[in-house]
Amino acid sequence: MVLLKNDSFDQELLSQVAPADWVNPQPQALYDMVVIGGGTAGLISAAIAAGLGAKVAMIERELLGGDCLNYGCVPSKGLLSVSRRLGSLRRGSDYGLSPAEGEADFGKVMQRMRELRAGISHHDGAARFRDLGVDVFLGSGTFSGPDQVQVTQNDQTTVDLKFKRAVIATGARPLVFPMPGLDEVSYHTNLSLFSLTELPESLAIVGAGPIGIEMAQAFARFGSKVTVIAMDEQILPREDPEAAAVVREALEGDGIVFEMRAKMSSVTQRDGSKVVGFERDGQNGEVIASELLLAMGRAANVEGIGLEQAGVEFDRRGIKVNDNLRSTNKRIFAAGDVAGSFQFTHSADAMARLVIRNAFFFGRGKVSDLTMPWSTYTDPEVAHVGLYASDAEQAGCELETLRMDFSEIDRNILESETEGFAKVIFEKKSGKLRGATVVGAHAGELLGEMLLAVNKRMKVSELSSIIHPYPTSISIWGRLGDKASGARLTPGVAKLLKRIIGWRR
DSSP, X not given: OOOOTTOHHHHHHHHHHSOTTOOOOOOOSOEEEEEEOOSHHHXXXXXXXXXXXXXXXXXXSSOXXXXXXXXXXXXXXXXXXXXXXXXXXXXXXXXXXXXXXXXXXXXXXXXXXXXXXXXXXXXXXXXXXXXTTEEEEEEXXXXXXXXXXXXXXXXXXXXXXXXXXXXXXXXXXXXXOOOTTGGGSOOBOTTTGGXXXXXXXXXXXXXXXXXXXXXXXXXXXXXXXEEEEOSSSSSSTTSOHHHHHHHHHHHHHTTOXXXXXXXXXXXXXXXXXXXXXXXXXXXXXXXXXXXXXXXXXXXXXXXXXXXXXXXXXXXXXXXXXXXXXXOSSTTEEEOGGGTOSOOOHHHHHHHHHHHHHHHHSOOOOOGGGXXXXXXXXXXXXXXXEEOOTTOHHHHTSOEEEEEEEGGGOHHHHHHTOOOOEEEEEEETTTOBEEEEEEEETTHHHHTHHHHXXXXXXXXXXXXXXXXOOSSOGGGHHHHHHHHHHHHTOOHHHHHXXXXXXXXXX
């Protein structure tokens, strides 16, 4: 990760998550749990285990807080909060306000982000976890046997930690595919992007997943000319195609250019700019930009931690674990990005809690039982939980969908936020909810009600019984429940109800 040496906020961050004067504790004879990695999964595992009274050691070789705090969720959402407000300012005429350019001072925007990041860093800081009862070791941890980790400390001395149980929570890093010329050209990943102090005149982004798309919109609104290059047919390829199309239309409105179904073939330097060559349908093309951001996915951090010595099997996707998150060494578990197909902060948190349950309480908590939501924080946002309509085979039954546009919801009409829709996926025969997608303003927040509904397998018609304040956007779920109830009426029953209603009047 790149931090600014002369920036007081970055130095404050370091003082919390990698303090230069930190003295590692003397190792205890035997630990109930040793945690390798101080990102979300590691921090949650260590904190809960220590809270239960266990003897816990946690090892971190770089920065406590991991991806989320330092170069992921926190800094990216700090930038997106500003870009969203810029979008609102520029749409002022929609509300009868005088038009505003809403120009961003990029240096101040980045300084604000660094200040906010530093301000919350103590939550993940070494001192806090020491006070929680965790032995915090700053250095590199490597398994030297099936029940022992060797820590190479910052002064290059080593200590050995014996354990009853261990958790591998080493996370993941940006994936960089080799291509001609890449080694000779400077580029950014999310590890270095947030150290920028000057706005790039133009930015080429390779990858149309959440990181690439979120940063594309932010930098476009800040004033960069942004082009996204991706091999996929659609942006956000994991999302509902209709929802992804809504987001793409909004981003194109921000001036972003998309080169989809494009395979990168080369990267070169020309007159101080980066030139990204690509091939599509047998034709060659190129994108010229002052800066290049690679956002092509994530690679699990499995190298250099002695997994072979520990008897832990792994592959390029990460640690091989069973449904209970136990590795091929029964003493050792894995959680977070290094062990999961869902590489989110909240999934790392959930997995860490499963590890504690299964490691200390003979639990049988399963990853496959988790109902995992996610959200991409573009403007509009897109959020999803559970299955898609195309997942009938996984569901083991026929699925049905209902959707409603926000243009039918009074609150959204009044807010001039009518783009997007909400969609529910449910079992056709039973009506039990199996998934939901929402794309629109504040979609990540609106999804909350459906997390419980999908997890508890409520019937779609039961959404009608939830009373929402009027007017609210979240009432769209109740409207969908009404729609489902009405759709289940046979023509005869519908006719009878109409007669009854008419008679009562």
